[in-house]
Amino acid sequence: MAHVQTVEELQAALEQARAAEGRYRLLLEHSGIVAWEVDCATLRLNYLSPAAAPQFGYLLDMQETHTLAATMLADLPARLARLAAGDQSRRRVLRSAEIPHRDGHLVPVEIESTLVTDENGTPQRLLGFIRDMSHRVQFDQDQKKFASMLNHEFRTPLSTIDGAIQRLEMTGKNHDEATRKRYTKIQAAVDRLLGMMDEYLSPERMASIGRQRQPNEVSPAALLASVAEQGRARRAQIAVHTQGLPHWMRCDPAGMRLTLEILLDNAIKYTKPNTAIELIGKNATEGGVEFFVTDSGSGVPGEELEHLFEKSYRGSNSHGVPGSGLGLYMARAMVDVHGGTLSAKNVSESGMEFRIWLPVATPSGKSLAPGSTSSDNSLDPAKRQD
Helix, strand or coil, X not given: CHHHHHHHHXXXXXXXXXXXXXXXXXXXXXXXXXXXXXXXXXXXEEEECCCHHHHHCCCCCHHHHHHHHHHHCCCHHHHHHHHHCCCCCCCEEEEEEEEECCCCCEEEEEEEEEEEECCCCCEEEXXXXXXXXXXXXXXXXXXXXXXXXHHHXXXXXXXXXXXXXXXXXXXXXXXCHHHHHHHHHHHHHHHHHHHHHHHCCCHHHHHHCCCCCCCCEECHHHHHHHHHHHHCCCXXXXXXXXXXXXXXXXXXXXXXXXXXXXXXXXXXXXXXXXXXXXXXXXXXXXXXXXXEEEECCCCCCHHHHHHCCCCCCCCCCCCCCCCCCCHHHHHHHHHHCCCCEEEEEEECCCEEEEEEEECCCCCCCCCCCCCCCCCCCCCCHHHCCC
């Protein structure tokens, strides 16, 4: 009887294994990510999921899959040699590559692969996934175009102002002290903006925000306070309220400061003098950090809200208000490349409300720019130095 039970248990386990294999196979065959398997002994491609056909235009016959395999297995012999020598660092690899489409154009991809070994440590199979990264390449190109547009739109008027101020300073030696101080103040502001264009808003800099390791952290409370202090030169009624904010958050400080300054400037321009404006910062209920810029103005027509962040868009209430229609567009782009969101709505009690949400980690450490930071705007708590 015991023997019969053992056979029945083995049979049941076998059926469960077959069912699990069927489910995994079904998932792979209906997933948009290309999955594949290679035999390490023969270096032959044993499996390639059907997702490769629409992504790369192949018919998945032996000749065409060989083209894909050549890219996927380019570094396999070297990895196997290093593993045999005791080097475990290449057991799992994530790399970028370009795979030729059947029509000839190159498809940018990310290839993730893992060596699977037996109980003796001998590599048996190489399992991997291919992700189409065309959207990321297009995103990078859009960011560079955006930065180039900003440089063109802002640099020309700034250069004109810069030249005019220099001439006034040269020819206005007989002007009173207050006038000369205004010249100096304008010149300093122009220099600051031109410096930001050179150091921050280059196409390469814009394309890197949110993806390359950011070496900076900032105190969110201090960030709000400094933006408010800058704005009080134009509007005294600016209040700052914070609740439960982390001591530090990792982001691009210059970018987030510029974003908040744009929103505050927008609130100042579109509200009456002496109208109160609030800067609010707190932890978001869904995680991350949120900032609000609220005013007690009249808001904007509801049908215009969805267009506020479009390039060069100016609302029906912008008549007589200086601007190019690029500020809110630039602010949203800054937040987007941090992986966050920027939204606007009319609030009956307080006029207009802009909300920034950032998916930042919120550790309470003291060290700035820890080496454990990664490009996904997160921190490894185990490596964080408190």
